[in-house]
Amino acid sequence: MPVIRHLLSALAVGALLAATAAAAAPPRRVVSINLCTDQLALALADPGQIAALSYLSRLASLSFLAGNATAFRIVRGTAEEVLKIAPDLVLAGAYSSASTRMVLAAHGVPTATFTPVTTVAEARAEIARAAALLGHPERGARLVSEIDRALTEAALPPGPPVLALQMQRRGFASGRETLIADLMRRLGIVNAADALGVVSVERVPLEVALKARPDLLILQDEDRPPADQGAALLSHPALAAVVPPQRRAFLPYREITCAGPALPAAIRRLSGEVRRIRAAIAADR
Structure with a gap:
């Protein structure tokens, strides 16, 4: 139980650091270690902000923006390789390695964890959150508007x-x-x-x-x-x-x-x- 409490405490520290970073200047060295946060980074960040993406980002069968990902460094998601990049923001998924996130938090690296969404409403919220963290809320708003427009146009007769x-x-x-x-x-x-x-x-x-x-x-x-x-x-x-x-x-x-x-x-x-x-x-x- 002490190990679990330590893990949860470390992850909470990482989340707090990420929230603090969101209120400061936009991050300049963003690392994504999750397939879905790869997509958010590619869609919402400036190319110059992205320091690395997960290795899944280049797999066309899984990654919607695989073609865009080839220009960036890839990582497997270990704490050691991420720390070498010296990121000022790490985007992770709820199923990304908990030990990696704990080590990053222990080193003071702001880490934002995104959970899998089950509704369009949750998707809108996560897009807005990612856009704010990356310093481009207007891009998040545009993507949400595109989703809403697609829903309107797709309505069945x-x-x-x-x-x-x-x-x-x-x-x-x-x-x-x-x-x-x-x-x-x-x-x-x-x-x-x-x-x-x-x-x-x-x-x-x-x-x-x-x-x-x-x-x-x-x-x-x-x-x-x-x-x-x-x-x-x-x-x-x-x-x-x-x-x-x-x-x-x-x-x-x-x-x-x-x-x-x-x-x-x-x-x-x-x-x-x-x-x-x-x-x-x-x-x-």
Whole structure:
């Protein structure tokens, strides 16, 4: 227990230092050690402010702004390598190494920790917070306005409700306390996972998913031969019989994992796919 108390105390010190830094001059050497804070730094900071990003920032399958990240140094996220850069602000995620954050706090490095968001409202708040920390609140306001504009433009016209199920490898489905579920609600899409009792991201047996009989299956990868057993479930003939290929939508991982600059693109893509699926359902009937 003393170790846990020491850890929590150190993390609190890091957060206090970050809050103090936000009230001072904009940081000049920002290091991000998290995929989602990478996106926020790339979207909201001046290029000259960014000292390093996480190694995930360059992976196009995960990072929405991977192309922009190639100009910057990358780090694995250890305290030793971060300290060598002498940052005046570190952006971290709630699942970034707690020991790294504790060491940074012990060395007086301001560290701001961002938690995964589950709603658009939370996304707006985290964007505004990051923009303020980086000294560019107006950029945060512009990104929030872009998200709101995308939601307005993506509003679906009146029509029959679409029952959708978002599924990932190994049968994991997204329940009501996830960002994709909030986007569904805002666009008027019924989340089939609600009736299944799924709250966060939970594994749903194939037979249970089949009984839900969704109109639309939202996947993260385009149709391709499964590379392993985890992906094979999504190609199961029984699932194809209930939700044929023409009623599957694809929302790339890089657009939905981090609720930052990718969010407008995810909103527009999801709305477009639902419009397409509605037409397919109407044709089937």
